[in-house]
Amino acid sequence: MIVSRLKVKNYRNFNEAEIVFNDSLNIFVGDNGQGKTNLMESIYLTSIGRTFRLNSENELIKFNENNSVIAVNLQKSNYNMKIELKLEKNKKKQVLINGVKLDKTSEMIGILNNVIFTPDDMKIVKGSPIERRKFINIDISQIKPKYKYLLNSYKKICTERNMLLKNYYIKAENKEIIGIWNDYLINTGTDIVLYRYEYVNKLKKYAMNIYSDISGNKEEFDLIYLCSFGNIENMDKSEIRSLFHNKISSNFNQELQNKTTMFGPHKDDIIIKINGRECKYFGSQGQQRSAILAIKLAEIEIIREETGEYPILLLDDVLSELDNKRKGFLINYIKGIQTFITTTDDHDLNVLTEKYNKKKFYINEGKIGDIIN
Ligand SMILES: Nc1ncnc2c1ncn2[C@@H]1O[C@H](COP(=O)(O)OP(=O)(O)O)[C@@H](O)[C@H]1O
Ligand SMILES: [Mg+2]
Structure with missing residues (x-):
């Protein structure tokens, strides 16, 4: 292009x-x-x-x-x-x-x-989970039109559901309505998590090789999608869905107390590791820069794979x-x-x-x- x-x-x-x-x-x-x-x-x-x-x-x-x-x-x-x-x-x-x-x-x-790389991108490695979610959200939106739509729906679902959690005891019917919103949350959230899990694995595949080249095959790079409602590794859609469902069911009282949706893709993170240790805390300046460079170049390869x-x-x-x-x-x-x-x-x-x-x-x-x- x-x-x-x-x-x-x-x-x-x-x-x-x-x-x-x-x-x-x-x-x-x-x-x-x-x-x-x-x-x-x-x-x-x-x-x-x-x-x-x-x-x-x-x-x-x-x-x-x-x-x-x-x-x-x-x-x-x-x-x-x-x-x-x-x-x-x-x-x-x-x-x-x-x-x-x-x-x-x-x-x-x-x-x-486009793939953009600015000094600000160090936030992806060093910053809070919000930075990493923002980064994959923009990336996946570029290649999967449905993803942007799912994100917008999910945001609205969380807002509605949080309102319900806040006002749970005010109206009797809220006890029934919450079930509908739980389903929305779980269905849309599962779809988002699946898109992200797939994306992060692709990113890992490319970035591992690129990082290895940058480091002269001396260091190992790894990327893990950290899901807030449990370990989803190798799970299919229905398994992820039921894991999410169980988490929501068993923590409902806590959510009511906190008056907010505590689990789901809005709480997930991506862990970047070098030689098995989290790069954010243990990486040297050089390793952190190599990591972001490898991630950025991997983004390029994914777009090419997806769009030709x-x-x-x-x-x-x-x-x-x-x-x-x-x-x-x-x-x-x-x-x-x-x-x-x-x-x-x-x-x-x-x-x-x-x-x-x-x-x-x-x-x-x-x-x-x-x-x-
Ligand atoms: N809406 C605007 N109208 C006129 N000038 C603007 C506007 N927004 C930013 N600038 C000017 O643009 C300049 C910054 O440009 P920028 O592209 O960031 O510089 P750099 O060459 O360092 O990358 C500043 O001088 C700023 O005042
Ligand atoms: Mg500038």
Whole structure:
């Protein structure tokens, strides 16, 4: 999959810009605060429909403007496409595919697949379970359209069920209604857990090999889906379902006391291990960086396995975080994958990509300067 062109208007610190990209490697060079990440973000927006930063949607629109347009031209293996995002202050954003407006923004997910890697991704290794759930939720949504729908349903089910747990003794009929919500919770939750279990196992398969290559076959990587209602290893759907059911039944009084849904995919986690020890607590800085690198590259392989095409790869400021060995490994790996890299200093990158087909863009105060092929 190739993003051949990007056009932005009144977007962040850009007035108007149009960029024709290289099929392989695109490098955005510039000092801090010039708009490199903004450009990465604009591409990401046409993939996922949301920013990867902690901003509100209004902040995407250039200061003192009311609307903004971001558009990309996409070349897939057998067809071309245009994805457009129209933002208007305090209004819902619009997404157009080949000029046709989508009913829901989420329908755009899966058209332009991306893998993004930023220094923030260290949170996947070091952060709380929320970070790891967020990461697999976005990943699975890109390749399984039904998953996003299941997640939205599950969220609503938890909200409703929590309300019932809070008000359980207030209305007599709640004793009957809770059974229906338990079934919803168990059925939808089981489906989500199955998707995740399958995804994590695939991720593990690829990441193990990649990690082994990075470490020179010296260390062993492992990934485990940690399910909050019990060990689901090698279980089929009906077994997982009954495990979940039993957990809910035997802990119902505790849930009533806590007034909240205590078990289910919203409480699950993924454990990353190096040489049998949890990387979050026992991994060195280097091991933690290798682990996230292996996971990110494994994501690329899963998307290719599932869709038949490589995703695009967005590397925002990560090169400076990696030592020479890991940098070299990464640059070598991205051959054949359209990649976008931001950097403040392109010296190392120039050396590493000497023989690569590439385009370099100098970004300065929201303007795209010289282009060097
Ligand atoms: N809505 C906006 N309108 C105008 N400028 C913005 C807007 N949002 C962010 N910026 C500006 O964009 C710049 C940051 O760009 P960024 O892409 O993060 O820089 P970097 O090149 O370091 O990655 C800052 O100068 C910030 O003020
Ligand atoms: Mg930046």
